[in-house]
Amino acid sequence: MNKQLLILGGTTEAYALAEALALRDDLRVITSLAGRTAQPRIPAGEWRSGGFGGVAGLTTYLREQRIDAVIDATHPFAAAMTWNALESCAAAEVPLLRLERPAWIAAPEDRWELVTDWAEARAALITNGAQRVLLAVGRQELAPFTELPDIWLLIRVVTAPDPLLHFPASQILLARGPFDLAGERELFTAHNIDTIVCKNSGGDATAAKLIVARERNLHVIMRQRPPRPAQELAITVAESIHWLNRQLAT
Ligand SMILES: NC(=O)c1ccc[n+]([C@@H]2O[C@H](COP(=O)([O-])OP(=O)(O)OC[C@H]3O[C@@H](n4cnc5c(N)ncnc54)[C@H](OP(=O)(O)O)[C@@H]3O)[C@@H](O)[C@H]2O)c1
Structure with missing residues (x-):
């Protein structure tokens, strides 16, 4: 059998x-x-x-x-x-x-801030004075990032969040990886991104954003694995x- x-x-x-x-x-x-x-x-x-x-x-x-x-x-x-x-x-x-x-590992020149939950990530955004943020946390984990004062969010999700939460200043970008380096560079330039919030998923499909952050000396708020x-x-x-x-x- x-x-x-x-x-x-x-x-x-x-x-x-x-x-x-x-x-x-x-x-x-x-x-x-x-x-x-x-x-x-x-x-x-x-x-x-x-x-x-x-x-x-x-x-x-x-x-x-x-x-x-x-x-x-x-x-x-x-x-x-x-x-x-x-x-x-x-x-x-x-x-x-x-x-x-x-997991992804930070290179010496990376500016990663390691957090253990999204409340910490939210607080870090405010403390660091982030202004234009790529939020790549998954459509089910957006709630902690609503009502952020004076911070514009590019919310990248595979499928639309449901229910749609209220983000005062934001754009939803529906996109499924893999994301290549050229595309990520273009995206970061077009939206003038200064900070990434993401989780340490690892793998190649979504790692290009971290390379762009390294190239441009951008801040990355990285949620650690549970x-x-x-x-x-x-x-x-x-x-x-x-x-x-x-x-x-x-
Ligand atoms: N969390 C992420 O960032 C993420 C990203 C990409 C893909 N995913 C995938 O999405 C699924 C759900 O993720 P999660 O973070 O909500 O999981 P989780 O918190 O570990 O699981 C919550 C509950 O969902 C059910 N579940 C999870 N994975 C399952 C599976 N493969 N087959 C059947 N039931 C499953 C189980 O319910 P019962 O207790 O009733 O069995 C589990 O107790 C996972 O399969 C995961 O691989 C997650």
Whole structure:
């Protein structure tokens, strides 16, 4: 009988992993999406959508679906899912791997201010006298940045925020990465950006903005990743497939 792999998805890496494994005839590959996006990109292989109902729900799912291995490839900021996966896999005795792209690291010449939440980021904007800000925090995390006095925001989101919050001085830019360096330079010039607010997602797709900030000596307010459990970790799709092959061989 085929072995069953559950990928906890929502990231580029999760899609790439499903793509690489879906055609294997020794595997059934199921990607789980959180269901936040109305029209999500469809992964290769099978997929499901929506929360499991906490640790208990995921544990039941793993048992009922007879899952043989789980690869948690959720976003570095989707910490709740990662902690749940750890607990559920332990309870259901299913091997678990975390696939997580490395965080970006500041170069010596970078002007990053590290923050642990958006309230700190908001306060830093005011303290630093930011005036024209690229806000790249995700459409569900905009609320702390409403009513900022005397600060103009370029709010870059993949899909429109719903509900639309009130920003006194702003422009919404609907755009999906990857973003290249030439395009980012043009954008920063066109809007005269002096500060970026973003989270340390890592990866290449959205890193060009940080290079522009370095070139222009701009301020970056960088939200740090949330605390993570100590667990088996891969940083590439290839490493994850090696891990999976070892699990399936035992
Ligand atoms: N946070 C980000 O910045 C970000 C960026 C890009 C993509 N994403 C993706 O968007 C999804 C949601 O992110 P989040 O930050 O809201 O996550 P989160 O805070 O870690 O998760 C909250 C709840 O959403 C459900 N959930 C999350 N990921 C799921 C998945 N892959 N399949 C099924 N249920 C899932 C779980 O509900 P139950 O407890 O009911 O199981 C989880 O407890 C994740 O899949 C993540 O990979 C997040």
